[in-house]
Amino acid sequence: MKAMILAAGRGERMRPLSDRVPKPLLCVAGRSLIVHLIERLAGAGFRELVVNVAHLATQIERELGDGSRHGVRIAYSREEQALETGGGIAYALPLLGDAPFVALNSDIYCDFDFGRLAAAGGALASGAQAAHLVLVDNPPHHPAGDFSLAGGKVSADGLPRLTFSGIGAYSPALFAGVTRGAKCQLAALLRPAMAQGRVTGERHRGLWMDIGTPQRLAELELRLAPPR
Numbered sequence: 001m002k003a004m005i006l007a008a009g010r011g012e013r014m015r016p017l018s019d020r021v022p023k024p025l026l027c028v029a030g031r032s033l034i035v036h037l038i039e040r041l042a043g044a045g046f047r048e049l050v051v052n053v054a055h056l057a058t059q060i061e062r063e064l065g066d067g068s069r070h071g072v073r074i075a076y077s078r079e080e081q082a083l084e085t086g087g088g089i090a091y092a093l094p095l096l097g098d099a100p101f102v103a104l105n106s107d108i109y110c111d112f113d114f115g116r117l118a119a120a121g122g123a124l125a126s127g128a129q130a131a132h133l134v135l136v137d138n139p140p141h142h143p144a145g146d147f148s149l150a151g152g153k154v155s156a157d158g159l160p161r162l163t164f165s166g167i168g169a170y171s172p173a174l175f176a177g178v179t180r181g182a183k184c185q186l187a188a189l190l191r192p193a194m195a196q197g198r199v200t201g202e203r204h205r206g207l208w209m210d211i212g213t214p215q216r217l218a219e220l221e222l223r224l225a226p227p228r
Contacts, residue, residue: 086184105166
């Protein structure tokens, strides 16, 4: 099963830090955000990765190389401009192939076991389901949440509300209608599939942070600092 790390965004909320360094390469606890994710993916058995790039792309490619230093193989999906999550995944489909795959945001930090998504990939391969999402409790900066989860199914409506973690497993068919190179939000594809009951999910109750601002980057650095 392949995994895609979404690393093409400009990182507007992270400015000025992201003006000269792409957000995925910002460091915490001695390693970049994206390397933390790559190491967790490798530890869960993922060996084939796709990374999409646009903003300051050469820095990311130069830093990660072919991935061999981290025990993985990396292919790059190069976008002239960031295509948003749905558009970026659709653009990378030739690299991802015909089987279900995992995709995750590059600006998160978590202790989620990515190996859990292998079982979801098996269910997606049957064609009955379109996606499997990992949801988390709503953080202070996103109190309204995104979706609800009941009976293993994710819905656009309903209570209680949970936040989409930026981690999911997907069938390539979910992106088949997106014109390659066009911008597309992931939610625009997920909501119709949810209405059809074709999106499953699970709730992660462990560590998860959206590292979208300099303040949250500093907060994570403090959290990971060794005790004195």
